[in-house]
Amino acid sequence: MKKKLAVVLAAAAALAVALYLVLPDLLVKWARQSDRKAAGLQDKSVRVGDHEIVYLEGGKGETILMVHGFSANKDNWTRFAKSITPAYHVVAPDLPGFGDSTYLENASYGAVDQAKRLDQFVSAIGLKKFHIVGNSMGGHIAGRYAVMFPEKVITLGLFNATGVKSPEDSELGKILAKGQPNPLIVGSVEDLDRLLKFAFVAPPEIPGFAKKLLVDEALRHRPSNQRIGKQISAELGALEPDLPKIKARTLVLWGDQDRLLHVSSVKPFEKGLANCTAVIMKDCGHLPMMERPEETARHYTAFLKSK
Numbered sequence: 001m002k003k004k005l006a007v008v009l010a011a012a013a014a015l016a017v018a019l020y021l022v023l024p025d026l027l028v029k030w031a032r033q034s035d036r037k038a039a040g041l042q043d044k045s046v047r048v049g050d051h052e053i054v055y056l057e058g059g060k061g062e063t064i065l066m067v068h069g070f071s072a073n074k075d076n077w078t079r080f081a082k083s084i085t086p087a088y089h090v091v092a093p094d095l096p097g098f099g100d101s102t103y104l105e106n107a108s109y110g111a112v113d114q115a116k117r118l119d120q121f122v123s124a125i126g127l128k129k130f131h132i133v134g135n136s137m138g139g140h141i142a143g144r145y146a147v148m149f150p151e152k153v154i155t156l157g158l159f160n161a162t163g164v165k166s167p168e169d170s171e172l173g174k175i176l177a178k179g180q181p182n183p184l185i186v187g188s189v190e191d192l193d194r195l196l197k198f199a200f201v202a203p204p205e206i207p208g209f210a211k212k213l214l215v216d217e218a219l220r221h222r223p224s225n226q227r228i229g230k231q232i233s234a235e236l237g238a239l240e241p242d243l244p245k246i247k248a249r250t251l252v253l254w255g256d257q258d259r260l261l262h263v264s265s266v267k268p269f270e271k272g273l274a275n276c277t278a279v280i281m282k283d284c285g286h287l288p289m290m291e292r293p294e295e296t297a298r299h300y301t302a303f304l305k306s307k
Contacts, residue, residue, distance in 0.1 A: 028213050032075055039082040041090065045100075048120045050107070054100035055093035055121075059085030062154065063127055066092040067118070069136030069287075070232065071184070071218070071225045073099030076135065080289035083297035088131075088304075093121060095138070097228055098221070109228045110235055111137075111163075115145040122152070131304065133157030133251075135289060136261070137232055143239045146246045156250040157300060160258050160286050162232075163239030164268040171259040172198075184260075186218040200285045201257045243272025250276050251303040253296065255284030277303055 036043065041058040056074050064084060066077040074092040081090045094101040096117050097109045107113070118141065122130070131154045134142030139161020146153045169177075176182060183198045185191065189211045196203035206214070252269045254261075263280060270276050279299045281288050288296045 028210050031210075032078075035075070035078045035082075039078050039090075040085040041078065041081060041092070046121065046124050048096075048117060048124050050104060051096040051102040051117065053093050053096060053102075053117075053121050055091060055125075056081075057089075057091050057125075059087075059089045061088045063089045063091060063130035065118070065122065065127070065130050065132045065142075066090060067132065067134035067138035067142045068092070068095065068098070069134075069138045070229065071098070071221065072136075072138075075099075076287065076290055079293040080297055083294055084301065087301070091122075091125070091127070091130075093118075095141070097224060103224045105224075105227075108231060110231050111140050111144040111238065112148075114141045115148050118145055119149055119152075128152065129154055131155045131157070133159065133300065134161060135159040135287065137162055139163060140232075140235075140239050143243070143246065146248050146250075147239075147242045150245075150247055153248045155304060156246060156248045157303070158250060158252045158269060159288055159296070160254050160261050161252070161265075161269075162236050162261065164243075164265055164272070165237040165240060166262045166265040167267055168262045168264040170262040173262075185222075186215060187222075189215055191215070192218070198259055199287055200291050201255070201283050202291060204290070240268055240272060243269065244274060246273055247275070249303075251279065251300065252276055253279045253281065253288060253299060255281050255286060255288050255291070257283060258286045260286045277306070279303075 036056060039058065041056040044057055045052055045054045068074060068076045074094045077092040081092065084090055095114055097103045129152050132142045132145060139158040140163035142156060143158060143161065143163050146156045183194055186195055192211050192215055250273050252266055254263050254266050256263045266278050266280065270278055284291055
């Protein structure tokens with residue numbers, strides 16, 4: 001009897017350890033899948049050249065291609081997309097080099113190369129003409145796409161986008177100019193908390209176990225992010241001279257408390273774009289589609305419906 005009890009207790013202890021190690025990962029995956037399901041999005045993948053591109057797709061109507069920012073992924077758009085998919089067909093890829101898509105050590109991931117890959121991607125999944133919206137680095141890539149493939153772009157959305165020289169330095173720019181630690185580099189839970197406070201006015205509440213997994217994910221991508229970061233940092237203002245070439249109606253949307261890209265960046269976009277609508281959200285940070293997804297979606301869909 002004692003021997004059987006010892007076996008049962010050992011099995012129970014082993015199960016407890018297994019659950020301790022596996023359960024947090026399962027819970028995070030479940031949360032992501034729940035958000036995707038609520039938005040009507042499904043996880044898919046397609047081979048494009050040397051890259052496997054993983055993407056989310058759902059909804060019906062005109063297509064909106066959503067392009068995430070640096071060190072981010074397709075799920076940056078999920079809660080925003082929940083308000084979009086009832087009336088539009090949404091496609092949100094992990095850009096090559098990020099998320100679950102392929103990263104190649106010898107490839108270039110600058111805006112021009114990524115725009116070319118995006119065009120190969122949309123061709124591979126059968127898209128002919130669509131709206132495109134991008135955040136941060138994704139905004140630069142979306143703008144570059146509108147320059148290179150204007151016949152395919154119905155409208156352009158730029159949410160806190162890179163690509164122009166800001167008239168006023170951002171807080172991030174001032175920090176880096178002083179040689180201080182980059183608040184965007186994540187190596188611990190404390191670093192993640194600092195990043196969240198830096199990117200959001202009202203940071204999302206994330207359980208401790210989920211933060212640990214997000215840090216582990218960031219550490220896995222750290223070498224590739226550092227390499228890609230050097231590539232894109234050399235072209236931060238490269239879109240500005242080509243803004244007059246963009247003929248699509250464009251929404252420039254910004255959080256007025258963005259500490260990464262100063263809100264004054266809206267001015268060069270307004271000056272350079274032929275057909276520009278600007279919306280500045282008060283008390284909002286660098287990721288409006290994540291910080292205030294419903295409100296951001298209202299601004300965006302109102303723009304899409306306007307003429």
